[in-house]
Each structure stands twice: as C-alpha cells, then as structure tokens.
Amino acid sequence: MLFFAFAFGLLALTSYLVGVSVGYVSRALSPAYRLGDYWLAAIWIGLLTLGNALLALSLLMPLTPLSGALLALVLCLPALTTGRVHLRWLEIWQRLRRQPAWIVALAAIAVSNGAFFNRPSFIIDAGVYHIGSIEWLSHYGTVPGLALLNWTLGYGSTWFALAAPFNAGPLAGRAYNVANSVAYALLTLHLLLAGSRIWRRTEQPADWFLLIASGLTWLLAARFLGAIIVSPSPDIPVIFGVIIVAWMFFLTTTPASTQDAGNARLLVWLMALGLAGVKLNALPVVIIGGCFVFAASRQPGYLLRAGLLGSLLLAPGVVARVAMSGYPFFPSRAFGLGLPWQYENPVFTTNAIRVFAQWSGQPVPPGPDYPLRWLPHWLAHERLATGLLLIQLGVLVWGWRHWRQWTPAFRWALVLSTAGTLYVMAAAPSLRFLLGYPVIAISLGLADFVPRLAARWQLGTTRMQWKHTGHVGIFILAGFLTAALTGLSLISSKTECLIQRAIAAGKVSNTPDHAPGWIWPPRVRRIEYLESEPPVADTTVKRQLINGIEVTVPHAICWDLPLPCSPPYHKTGFRLRDPQRGLSGGFVTGPDKP
Numbered sequence: 001m002l003f004f005a006f007a008f009g010l011l012a013l014t015s016y017l018v019g020v021s022v023g024y025v026s027r028a029l030s031p032a033y034r035l036g037d038y039w040l041a042a043i044w045i046g047l048l049t050l051g052n053a054l055l056a057l058s059l060l061m062p063l064t065p066l067s068g069a070l071l072a073l074v075l076c077l078p079a080l081t082t083g084r085v086h087l088r089w090l091e092i093w094q095r096l097r098r099q100p101a102w103i104v105a106l107a108a109i110a111v112s113n114g115a116f117f118n119r120p121s122f123i124i125d126a127g128v129y130h131i132g133s134i135e136w137l138s139h140y141g142t143v144p145g146l147a148l149l150n151w152t153l154g155y156g157s158t159w160f161a162l163a164a165p166f167n168a169g170p171l172a173g174r175a176y177n178v179a180n181s182v183a184y185a186l187l188t189l190h191l192l193l194a195g196s197r198i199w200r201r202t203e204q205p206a207d208w209f210l211l212i213a214s215g216l217t218w219l220l221a222a223r224f225l226g227a228i229i230v231s232p233s234p235d236i237p238v239i240f241g242v243i244i245v246a247w248m249f250f251l252t253t254t255p256a257s258t259q260d261a262g263n264a265r266l267l268v269w270l271m272a273l274g275l276a277g278v279k280l281n282a283l284p285v286v287i288i289g290g291c292f293v294f295a296a297s298r299q300p301g302y303l304l305r306a307g308l309l310g311s312l313l314l315a316p317g318v319v320a321r322v323a324m325s326g327y328p329f330f331p332s333r334a335f336g337l338g339l340p341w342q343y344e345n346p347v348f349t350t351n352a353i354r355v356f357a358q359w360s361g362q363p364v365p366p367g368p369d370y371p372l373r374w375l376p377h378w379l380a381h382e383r384l385a386t387g388l389l390l391i392q393l394g395v396l397v398w399g400w401r402h403w404r405q406w407t408p409a410f411r412w413a414l415v416l417s418t419a420g421t422l423y424v425m426a427a428a429p430s431l432r433f434l435l436g437y438p439v440i441a442i443s444l445g446l447a448d449f450v451p452r453l454a455a456r457w458q459l460g461t462t463r464m465q466w467k468h469t470g471h472v473g474i475f476i477l478a479g480f481l482t483a484a485l486t487g488l489s490l491i492s493s494k495t496e497c498l499i500q501r502a503i504a505a506g507k508v509s510n511t512p513d514h515a516p517g518w519i520w521p522p523r524v525r526r527i528e529y530l531e532s533e534p535p536v537a538d539t540t541v542k543r544q545l546i547n548g549i550e551v552t553v554p555h556a557i558c559w560d561l562p563l564p565c566s567p568p569y570h571k572t573g574f575r576l577r578d579p580q581r582g583l584s585g586g587f588v589t590g591p592d593k594p
Helices: 002-026 035-058 065-080 089-098 101-116 124-139 158-166 178-200 205-224 235-251 255-278 280-296 300-325 350-358 375-381 383-401 408-427 436-456 463-467 470-490 494-504
Strands: 527-529 536-538 541-546 549-554 574-576 587-589
Touching: 002 035, 002 065, 002 101, 002 178, 002 255, 035 065, 035 089, 035 158, 035 178, 035 235, 035 255, 035 300, 065 158, 089 101, 101 178, 101 470, 124 158, 158 178, 158 255, 178 205, 178 235, 178 470, 205 235, 205 408, 205 436, 235 255, 235 280, 235 408, 235 436, 255 280, 255 300, 280 300, 280 408, 375 383, 383 408, 383 436, 408 436, 494 536, 549 574
Parallel strands: none
Antiparallel strands: 527 536, 541 549, 574 587
16 A cells, blocks of 8 residues: 555656656746646656656666666756756745645545555456556567567557556566556546635636546546556546646646747647557547647747657657557557568457447447447447537537637637547547546536636635635645545455455455555456356466467466466467567567467
8 A cells, every 4th residue: 555655756756857857858848837737747747758768668678677767867867957947846845834734635645545556456458468568568678579479468558668667576466556546646636736726716717627627537437437547557547638638728828828838838749649658549639739739830940849749759659569569550550561570360450449349348239230330329338428428519519609708728628528529439439538538528618617606606705814724725625535535445346346255255366465455555366257156266377388489378368477478369370589589589470379
C-alpha cells in the first residue's frame, strides 16, 4: 500500500521536473498560469513525455531502475539548470506555509489511493498482454517480432514503458498497476484543486469544467470500469487525458496567455501527442489538437517547432510498433514494411476489434450483413454508453444554438468531444474507449449552467470571508475524497469474490505473496477463467520446444510467466532472429506452431 503512495510522490515530482523542462524548452508552459494550473499541466506533460522517452530508450536497452532513473535525470536537466526560475519553488513553498492543509490533503489522498490500488489486476487483457509487455520491456527492451508470439504484444504503449522500471527486485511481479495509480491520484487531485477554488469563490470557467468533468469521470470509471482502473490498461490515461486536453483549451485561452497565444497552444499539442503514444485511439485528440495549434499562427518558425515536437513524440511509438509487428500503426495493416518479422495472421485485424465491440463481445448472429446492423443490439446492451450519447446529443444541440455566446474554449472542447465520439463509434464502440468524450460534452453543458445557478445562490458572507476559510474547504474536500477512496479499497469485486470461492475449493493457490501488505503490493495471480464452478483456477503451464526455442505455454493466459510465453491458441510460427543474441535479438517468422 505504501509503495503506491511513495510511487505517486516520486513520479509526481519527477514528472513535474520533466514537464517544466519540456515547457521551458518549447515555451509552451507560461509562468503566468495560476500555480495549481501550472503544477497540474506540468505533471501531465512530464508523465507522458517520460513514458515516450522510456519507450525510445527501450529500443536500445532494457528498462531497469538504473536506466530509467538516469533517463529521468537527463530529462530534468533543463529545469534544474537554466530553467530553475520556471520551477516556481518559492511560490510552492510559500503556498504550503500559508496553507499547510495542502500537505495533509496530498498525503491523505496518496495513502488512500495506495490502499485502493493495493490489489492485483484480474482483467483478461492484463494477463494476455499488459503484463507481458511490461515484462519484455523490463528484461529485454523492445524486441523485434514480439507480435509473432502473441499478436497483442505488437501494440506497444508508452504507458507500459512507464511501469517497466519498477518491475525489478522485491517489486517484480507486483508493480504493474503503478502508472494507473498515479493517473487516478491525479484525477482525484483535479477535484481537490478545482473544488477548493470554488469554495473560496476564486474560480474561473476552467475550474467549473475541471470539477464537473473530473467528478463525472471519477464516479463513472469507479462504478463501471473499476477492474480496468486497477490494471496496467492504457485505456485509463486516455480517458483521463482527453479531459485534461479539454481543460487545457480553457487554460491556453485565458488572458494570461493571449500575449503569446501560439506558444501557449503548444501545451495542448504536447498533451495530445503524449496520449497518442499511450494508445492510437487518441487519434482524434491529435487531429483536433493540430487544428487548434494551426489556428493560432501560420508563421513558418512556429509551425516548424510544432512539427518537430510532433515528430519527437510520435516517433517512439511508431518505431516500437514497427519493431514488434512490422506495422507503424498496428493492429492496422496500413503501411506494412515487409520486414522478416511482419505479422501476417488475417484473423486479428482492426475489423475484428470493431466487430467485437459492436456486438458487445457476443457472437455475430447469422443473417445478411448491412450498414449499422449492429446498432440495435449495441443500444440494447450498452445502456450506459447509450445514455451518455443521448445527453451528449442534447448538449450538442444546446451548444449549436448558443455557439456565438460560448467562448473559444467551450467551442474547441465541444468539437473535440464530437470528433472523438464519432471516431470511437466508427472504429470500436466500447465504453472504455468512448467514456471521456461524452463526459466532456456533458461537463460543458453543466459548466455553462451551474455557475449561473450558483451566482443566484447568495449567502450572508462576503467573498473575502469565504476566501479566508480556504483551509477548511481543503480539509472537507480531502476528507470526502479520502473516505471515498478508502471505501473503494474495502469493496471486493465480483472476480475477487470468485477467487475467494476458488481458494476455498482448493482450485486457486493462496500464499503470503498474494496477500496485500502495508508496504509491498501483492503478486499477480496466474489464473484461468473456465466454464466450471467456481469458474476460476490456477493456470496449467508446460514448457514446449518450438523451432528450437523453449517456450512457456499456459492454458490460455500468460500473466507474468517466464519469457518467452506464447498461448496455445496463437498458431503463428516464429524462430530466433539472431540465435547468438538469444531472446534479446528478437524473432522472425518461422514454421507454424504444432
């Protein structure tokens, strides 16, 4: 439990230094921003940039604690040397001295968030490729031809690279969820930051939006995506990140940034590019972010700088996917390079992912195919997503009617929400891909309406009196959020209940390593989901010689089993690319597996 609290502090501090370095070098992060906004934007930019840099480093070497620490130090150098003034340490120190409630609040949220994440991941995707990707990165780096062992290993994500340096020593097999734990803690701090400003009546429109959007995302994700949150899934940072991109529209169009609008808008561009490295379904964010940047200025120097930033932040993900699968945008088969390790199995394509999402993971019923045949089934089975889309449609109509009255930030955020929803519905209409976009639209509508309602609600105290009770508001909000996180940590999911039944039945082993501790998180369980009662059991494992390589073959899911691991349903053949280098040399296509 305490590990996650420590990891949040470590990654938040490191990400802040990296984010300030990037903002200083690119001139995207204005010191004129309010301290809380500056701190939050720098951490998000730094976190995504650090993940990109680690994925780039993995092309050369394994991601160990030492290599990760040295890389982070290099990225922090601009902020620690010529850009020291941009760190704003004096302001932070003075703020904490005046309001020590912030120290208590940050510590309480870090510990309670650690308690919530102090459990292993149970979702199938984590066992199929999330954990396997982290294992390969931490032991061998980015290895050519990984998709030949298991097609999902060809995805590549900067989010896995962010967790890989922690997978060593006593934390091996325990720290896979560390990146999502930091993201969820930051989402909780969004609520605290915006809520405290509204309590003191010093809010701006950006604060209302951040409070509402973060609150809705926090509640909906905890209720409907709880199992995915406590996992290494890159879907979570994309959901949270699109909210931050929309908030940055407000941040970069405030009076503090109008003197250098082009440079300020690069902040949105950096965030959008970082999310694209996490997962390719953030493509609409990159497109809208690029339009937002282009609308600010068409000067050649400015556009060249934006293009250079785009190349630097997109290159690691593209090169890593080429190395692992042979395609720059895998699982899309576009722009195949014909490399010896190119994955050619026609079963697994973007169309297969789309059909799976359209039919909610159920078999496609027989009958003639026609456009939108899936839609009635999807509407009946995805009720939450349907409800969110209907509300989003209402906000879109409302926004169109009030387009002239809305500020540019509201307009850009609404365009992002609409474009993202259309893209996800066309590509793979799943709630975990969709959630952030309708939440943006709903939050825009509420952020337009709620402040007007609040302005009519007059209390018998003046604004100055409320401003001097800011520490009270921080304690109340932090107490509520800490209690909510602690409550989530005490609730057992359905899967956890099934595992307890399987342990009682002797089908799942239970050792002290699998128990949550005060310091270390528990080890991941190597389980299988079966058609039996209870439907959970320890996985069966065998070692098999495939084309001269001794391979771990589980019943179905690899989890953190010894590398290389290839599930039996994956029939694509492979062999070592360079036998002298062994596994670190990668794989090329070989005779099909038996």
